[in-house]
Amino acid sequence: MSTPSRYWREIPQRYRLEANKCNRCKLIFFPPRLLCPECKNRDLEKTKLAEKGEVITYTIIRVPPAQFSDQAPYAVGIIELKDGVNLTGQIVDCAFDDIKIGMKVKLEFRKLFEQGHAGILCYGYKFVPD
Amino acid sequence: MRDVAVIGIGMTKWGELWKKSLRDIYVETALLALEDAGIDRIDSMYIGSMSSGLFVGQEHIASLLADYLGQLPVPATRVETACASGGLALRLGFMEVASGMSDVVLASGVEKMTDVGGDEATYALGTAADQEYEGYQGITFPGLYALIARAHMQKYGTTREQLAKVAVKNHHNGLKNPLAQYQFEITVEAVLNSVKVADPLNILDCSPITDGAAAAIICPADMARKMGKPLIKVIGTGHATDTIQISQRKDMTWLEATYQAAKQAYAMADKKPEDIDLIEVHDCFTIAEICVTEALGIVEKGKGGEAVEAGLTAMEGKIPVNTSGGLKSKGHPVGATGIAQVVEVTKQLRGEAGERQVKDARVGMTQNMGGSGGSSVVHILERE
Amino acid sequence: MEGIIGYGAYIPRNRIKVEEIAKVWGADAPSYKRGLMLEEKSVPSPDQDTITMSVEASKNALKRAKIDPADIGALYIGSESHPYAVKPSGTVVAEALGVTPEAHTADFEFACKAGTEGMFVALNLVKAGVIKFGMGIGADTSQGAPGDALEYSAAAGAAAFIFGRDKIVAKIVDTYAYMTDTPDFWRREYQYYPQHGGRFTGEPAYFKHVTGAARGIMQNNDMKPEDFNYVIFHQPNGKFPLRVGKMLGFKKEQIEPGWLVNKLGNTYSGSSPLGLAATLDIAKPGDMLLLVSYGSGAGSDAFIFKVTDRIEEVRNLAPLTRDLLDKNKNYLEYGEYAKFRRKIRKAD
Numbered sequence: 001m002s003t004p005s006r007y008w009r010e011i012p013q014r015y016r017l018e019a020n021k022c023n024r025c026k027l028i029f030f031p032p033r034l035l036c037p038e039c040k041n042r043d044l045e046k047t048k049l050a051e052k053g054e055v056i057t058y059t060i061i062r063v064p065p066a067q068f069s070d071q072a073p074y075a076v077g078i079i080e081l082k083d084g085v086n087l088t089g090q091i092v093d094c095a096f097d098d099i100k101i102g103m104k105v106k107l108e109f110r111k112l113f114e115q116g117h118a119g120i121l122c123y124g125y126k127f128v129p130d
Numbered sequence: 131m132r133d134v135a136v137i138g139i140g141m142t143k144w145g146e147l148w149k150k151s152l153r154d155i156y157v158e159t160a161l162l163a164l165e166d167a168g169i170d171r172i173d174s175m176y177i178g179s180m181s182s183g184l185f186v187g188q189e190h191i192a193s194l195l196a197d198y199l200g201q202l203p204v205p206a207t208r209v210e211t212a213c214a215s216g217g218l219a220l221r222l223g224f225m226e227v228a229s230g231m232s233d234v235v236l237a238s239g240v241e242k243m244t245d246v247g248g249d250e251a252t253y254a255l256g257t258a259a260d261q262e263y264e265g266y267q268g269i270t271f272p273g274l275y276a277l278i279a280r281a282h283m284q285k286y287g288t289t290r291e292q293l294a295k296v297a298v299k300n301h302h303n304g305l306k307n308p309l310a311q312y313q314f315e316i317t318v319e320a321v322l323n324s325v326k327v328a329d330p331l332n333i334l335d336c337s338p339i340t341d342g343a344a345a346a347i348i349c350p351a352d353m354a355r356k357m358g359k360p361l362i363k364v365i366g367t368g369h370a371t372d373t374i375q376i377s378q379r380k381d382m383t384w385l386e387a388t389y390q391a392a393k394q395a396y397a398m399a400d401k402k403p404e405d406i407d408l409i410e411v412h413d414c415f416t417i418a419e420i421c422v423t424e425a426l427g428i429v430e431k432g433k434g435g436e437a438v439e440a441g442l443t444a445m446e447g448k449i450p451v452n453t454s455g456g457l458k459s460k461g462h463p464v465g466a467t468g469i470a471q472v473v474e475v476t477k478q479l480r481g482e483a484g485e486r487q488v489k490d491a492r493v494g495m496t497q498n499m500g501g502s503g504g505s506s507v508v509h510i511l512e513r514e
Numbered sequence: 515m516e517g518i519i520g521y522g523a524y525i526p527r528n529r530i531k532v533e534e535i536a537k538v539w540g541a542d543a544p545s546y547k548r549g550l551m552l553e554e555k556s557v558p559s560p561d562q563d564t565i566t567m568s569v570e571a572s573k574n575a576l577k578r579a580k581i582d583p584a585d586i587g588a589l590y591i592g593s594e595s596h597p598y599a600v601k602p603s604g605t606v607v608a609e610a611l612g613v614t615p616e617a618h619t620a621d622f623e624f625a626c627k628a629g630t631e632g633m634f635v636a637l638n639l640v641k642a643g644v645i646k647f648g649m650g651i652g653a654d655t656s657q658g659a660p661g662d663a664l665e666y667s668a669a670a671g672a673a674a675f676i677f678g679r680d681k682i683v684a685k686i687v688d689t690y691a692y693m694t695d696t697p698d699f700w701r702r703e704y705q706y707y708p709q710h711g712g713r714f715t716g717e718p719a720y721f722k723h724v725t726g727a728a729r730g731i732m733q734n735n736d737m738k739p740e741d742f743n744y745v746i747f748h749q750p751n752g753k754f755p756l757r758v759g760k761m762l763g764f765k766k767e768q769i770e771p772g773w774l775v776n777k778l779g780n781t782y783s784g785s786s787p788l789g790l791a792a793t794l795d796i797a798k799p800g801d802m803l804l805l806v807s808y809g810s811g812a813g814s815d816a817f818i819f820k821v822t823d824r825i826e827e828v829r830n831l832a833p834l835t836r837d838l839l840d841k842n843k844n845y846l847e848y849g850e851y852a853k854f855r856r857k858i859r860k861a862d
Contacts, residue, residue, distance in 0.1 A: 010262055015610040031263060037378075057284070057382060059276035060329040061268060065253040068268040070860075071560065076269050078277055078377045086377040088264050088277075092561065093527055093842075096329075101284050109569035109610055110561040111597075112266060117862075121597055123565065123606060124266065129842075 004120050014124035017049040017107070019085065030085050051107040052130055053081035060096050067113045075099055079127055093128040106130040131228045135354035136362045136511065138167025138347035139473045144461035145311040147341040152186050152242035153198045156343045160199050160238055163345035168357065172347070173232035175199075175206045176223045178215030178239035179465035182208075184254035186242050195240075212258035213414060215239060216344065216468025217498030217507030221367050223348055224509075233349055239470070240343035241463035251339050255464070258501035260375040272336050272415060274376055274502040276328035279417035282383040283330070285432065288420065290330055292435035294321035296416035297334050297458050299444055304455020306486040311340050311461030321416075335416040340461030344469035346476070351514075362479050366399025366510035368392060374504035383432075388425035388497060388506040395495070396427075399510040403427040406449060406510070407491040408478055410471035412499035413456040419443075422497055423451065426508075445486065453478060453486045468498030468507060479513040516641050517682040517819065518675050520579025520828065523791040524571040524653075525671045525778065525838040528557040530851045532666055538848045539661045546666055551752020555779025557846055558670040560854050564593040564653045565603045567672035567784075569610045572651060574832035575674040576611065578683070579647075583612040586676070587645025588636050589619045592628025592783040594701070594708075595655045596621050607651070618645075622783075625699055626748055627809020628652065629673070629783035634689055634815050637677045641686075647678045654782035659707035660857055667751055669779025673787035673835075683828055684794060684803065684819040690731035692723055693813025700811065710810075719812050720750065724758045727814035728806045735818060739763040742818075743801040746789035748808035749775035771796050777839055792835035799823040 012018040013031045021028045022036035023043040030049055035042050058077030061068070068074070075091040077099070091099055092110065105127040112122045140162030147155060156177075164170060175196060183189045192206035209218045216239030223237035243251055255271040264274070282288045298318055304310040316334055324334040351363055370390035376382050396402060403426060411426070413419035420434030428449055429437040437443055443451035454460050454474035457467055475494035477483045483491075496509045531554045536543035547553060558567070568591050576583060589608045596603045604619030622628040622635075629652015636648030653672030658664030677686075698719035701708035711719070724747055732738065739745070745768050747755035752775050759769045772789030781788055786807040793803060801821040808814045852858050 010266075011609055014266075015606075016612055057277045057281040059273050059280060059331075060326070061270055061273045062326050062328065063252060063270065063272065064249070064268060065256050065265070065270055066249040067253070069249055071268065074268060076267055076273055076277070078382070088269060088375065088377045089267050092559065093844075101280070109566050109573075110559075111563055111566055112268070112561070121563075121565075122266070123610070126267075126561065 019049050020044045021047040050082035053079045055103045056080045090126040092126050104130040133351035134227045134364045135351040136476050137354045137359045138163040139476050140345040141473045143309050144342035146244050156240040157198045159343035160345045163347050167347040172234045172236045175236040176219035177208045178219035181254050211505040212500035213464045214498045214500035214505045214507045215465040238345040239466035241465040242341050243339045272328040275415035276331045288435035292439050293416040294318040295438045296419045297321050300452050300456035300458040304459025307455045310455040310459050312459045337414045337457035337462035340463040342463035342466050344466045346472050360480050361514040362476050365512045366395035368394030368508040376502045385421050385425040385503040391506040391508040392426045395508040395510050406495045408450045408488045409495040411497045471496035475511050517685040519678040520575040520676040522571045522574025523673045523835040524567045526558045527842050527844045529554045529843050530846045555669040558655045563597045564595050565606045568607045568651045568653045571672035571674040575676050577832040578828040579676040586613045586647045588648040590632030591651045592622035592632040593653050625810035626782045627807045629787045630807035630815040640677045650675050652783040652787035656782040667780040669781045671781035671784040673791045683824050684821045687818035690816040692727035696812035698810045723814040724808050727816040731816040742804045744793045745804040746772035748786045750780045752776045795834045797821045
C-alpha cells in the first residue's frame, strides 16, 4: 500500500479539476504538465475544467482490479467536456442500458475506492446524467 | 550498420505452467534457442518482461536469468514497454549487433502470470494504463480496449460479429500450433455468448493469462552465412510511442504509435504493405487486431472489421494475420509475446511451420504493442 | 444584518420502501407505516458518504450565494457518520470547494443536532465579525441495525448553508440553544450500530428539548406560533414533528413544506437542515421561519429567520429539495440495500 503522499499530491486535480491552459496556443489540458503537449510552450496558467460534457465512448467493467472488486459491475467512459478536454471516469446513477454515446453528463464528487479496511479513503470525480 | 540475422529460436508449450517458475520457463526456452543456433555462448542478452515485480515479486531478473542460463558475466538487460517489452528486446538486440558492439545476442521475453490471483493479474496488467487518471477510475486493460471498440463501432460501423471473427480466425490458426495454450476451435456464437468482461468485449475477445517465454538468437548476417544457417534477416525495425491515456488521443480508434513504428520499419526495409507475406499482430483483444491492420496499412482506415469478415487476413487470405493463433489462442505471457511473434515469422520464413505453413513466405512482419497502444514495435524479416 | 446568503441540498437517488424492509424481518409494514408515518427512505450508493454529499450540497449552496469559496472563513460539518474516526471531513470538503487554506474547520457530532450546531457556530462567527462568510453543513449516511425500528428511518442526505452579511436570503433574527444530559440514543466507540432507549427517546428526550428550545426562543423574541409562516422540526419519523408542532400550537400547514420525512427518512444531522432548505424553496419575501433541531444526548438548537426579497433571485440557481426527493429515484431491493450498506459479511 502506498503512503498517502501519492494520493495527496493529486488532490487539486481530483477534487477541483485543476488543469493548465497554454498561454500561447490556448490549449487546455489535464492533468497539468510542465509544458504544453501541443506547442511545448512553458508559459502556462492554472484553470479549472468544465464540469459538464458528453459521453464519447464507454464500457461496463465486469472484471475489476482488486481495489474495485466490491463495485463491479460499473461503467467507465471517456467524456468530452465542454472545454474540449477528454476525461476518463466512471458513469454512475443510471442504468447501464441508459448510457449512450452522446449522453449529457456532469461531474459529481464521489468516493472512488478505499485503501483496504484501514487505509485512506480515495475521493475524486465521477459522472452522473445531466 | 551491419545486416542482422536470426539464427536460433526457442519456444515451449505455453499455458498455465503450475509446476514451473519464471526461471524454469525462461531457461528451458532460451536453451532451445541456443541449441537451434548451435551455440553455447552469447555476448549479451535482452529480456522483455512487463512486470515480474507484480506477477512474481521479483525484480532484477536480467542477472538472475543470465546466471541460471549459465551465461555470467555477460551483460543482461531487462526492458519494459508493457506488452511490447518482447519486441523492444529484439530491437535493442538488433541495434547492438548492427552497431558492431556485440556479435551474438539473445533477444528474449518471459512472463509468469499465474502465481497471482485473477484480480491481482487484472491490476498488474492495468498498470500499463495511466495509473493516476485511468487506473484510479477503475479502468482495466480489457476496459480500455472496450472503449476503443465502442468508438470504432460507432465511427465505422464495425460490428460485434466482426470482432468475434478475429477470435474465431485466430483459434482456427492456433489449432495447428502445438505450442498454443488453447488449441480448440470457437464459433462466432460462442464468442457472442461468452461471459462479459468489459462491454462490448466478452471473455472470448480477450487473450488469456499465460505463463511462457520465447527466445531468438541474432548475429551479423555474415556470421550466419558462415555458419551455414538459413538466412532470416531482420531488415526493418520501428518503435514509436503515443499517450498512454487513450482519452488524450485525437482519434481513439487510431493507433498512431503502430502507424509510426510501421512507417519506420517499412522505410528501413524498403518494403510496402503489399510486399508482406504474413504478419503476426498484437491481438490482445479482438478489436486490437482490427485497429492494427488499419495502422499497418494492410487495410484502409475503418475497414479492419470488414477485412476480417471478408477473409482477407485468414490463413488462405491475401495476407494471413496471426498464423500462430495470435495472442488469443497461442496465449499472451505479456513480456514474451513480441519474441514469440518473431519465432513464428522465422518458422514461416524457414518453411518450418508445418500444417500452418504459408506457401512461399519470404517477407514477414511482427507488430507488438504496449498498453492500449501507447507503445508499438514493428519488425520486418526476410528470407534471403 | 447577518443571515443565510446561499443554501443547497443533496439527496442520493436510491430509495427503499418500508414494505421491502418489513418483508425481510417478518414485520407488519402497514403498522410501521402508520406508526412512524414513513413510506420510504433514501439510501446512499457505496461511493457516497458524508463527505461526498457535503461537497455536492455545498456546491449547490455556492451556486446560490455566488461568492468566491476562498472568502469562506469557516466550514463546519455536523454528522454522526463522519467517514473517518480520526481525520476531519471538513478538510476534504473545504479542499474540494476551494476554501483552503485560510479557513477554520471542525467536524461536529451531537447525534442528529450536529448539522445545526455547525450552522450555529458559523453564523455566530459571522455575527461576531470574525469571518466574512461561514458555512454550516448537516450530512449523514446514518445506520440502523438490521431489524431494528431505526432501520426503517435511518437515511442519507445533506444540506449546506452559507452565512454572510450582504446579499442575504434569510436574515437571522435570533438563535437559541437548550440542552441537558439525557442518554436516549448513543453509539459507543467501535460499535457499528447505535443503541436507543425505545420509548424513552420520546417524552423526556425529543419532546422536552424541542418544546424547550421552541418556547425559549419564542419567549425571548416575544413571538407566538401564529407569528411564523413556517416551522421546521427535527424529523426522526413522520409523527414526532407533527405531534410536537401540535403541542406547541403550530398548524399542519406551517410544518408541511419542510416535512420531508415520509419520503426521505431520517437523515440525522441533515434532517432539519434539509427541511429548512425545502422551506426556503417555497418561502416568500417577508416570511418568518422557525427552525428547531434535536440531537439525542440531548439538546435542541433554535433559529428564527426572516426571508428577504433575494430569495426569488436565488431559488432556481440550484436544484430544489423536493425535486431531489421526488425525481430520478432508484428503488432498491433489500439484498442490494444490504450490500450498499455493508450489512453482508464478506471474505477478507
